Amino acid sequence: MSKMTLKTEGDTHIIVTRRFAASPEAVYRAHTEPELIQKWLLGPQGWTMPVCINEAKPGGKIHYEWRNAKGEGFHITGEYVELEPNRRLVHVERMFLPDPTPENHVETRFDADSTGTLMTLRMTLPDAQTRAAMLATGMERGMEASYVRLEGIL
């Protein structure tokens, strides 16, 4: 059972794959039911998601808000474009930091495989620059820890 992979593809894509020892139905539920999402989609230790709206239907809204103990926070909003229950989700999202980032178009596939589910996340950014900026800001939340580690390397 292989772990997660993360790679860039072409100028504008980021592809993440991960296998889960559970059915595509279960993994799909964990991506579309707010009370489940709030238990895992939290990033580094110390963050919670007090607001979680996920309307799993075409045109349905997505709104996630994260907070840490210091009271810092940020949120993303999005809309569903297409849903194939238990198989595939397509949505667009943008992060507010606090200004909105360009739209990230995300396709999430849940394919049954011998060990359960192979999930493939395909993000498409408007252009290479946005992708570069996203890779950089995606790590913002861990920046402090990152700096500490960076000190060790530099």
Place this chain on the structure above:
Amino acid sequence: MESHLNLDAAFSALADATRRAILARLASGEATVNELAEPFEMTQPAISQHLKVLEDAGLVTHRVDGTRRPRRLAKSGIAAMDQWLEMLRKALETNYDRLDALLAGIQEKKPSKGGKR
């Protein structure tokens, strides 16, 4: 130009989103000021100013190629980018490890809708 790292300068250089994006761009290959200015929709002087900060911090170097001065990541710039990618990877892995545990619970209990607090 020889580059050596200035830790304080490196940290403040990395604190700016545009400079991080420039580093991320350079991670995929060297680029001239012109090539950097276009997608960033910034003027050349503005990009040059950011590049100077990055070079002073030892994160970026350039070589001379005729009239061109292509910029590329210095060794510590590469390390910084690797750290960032590693952070993203870590955050996602942490999420998915939590999801593993959650899924184990879902499989056991079968679909139950009544888990509210």
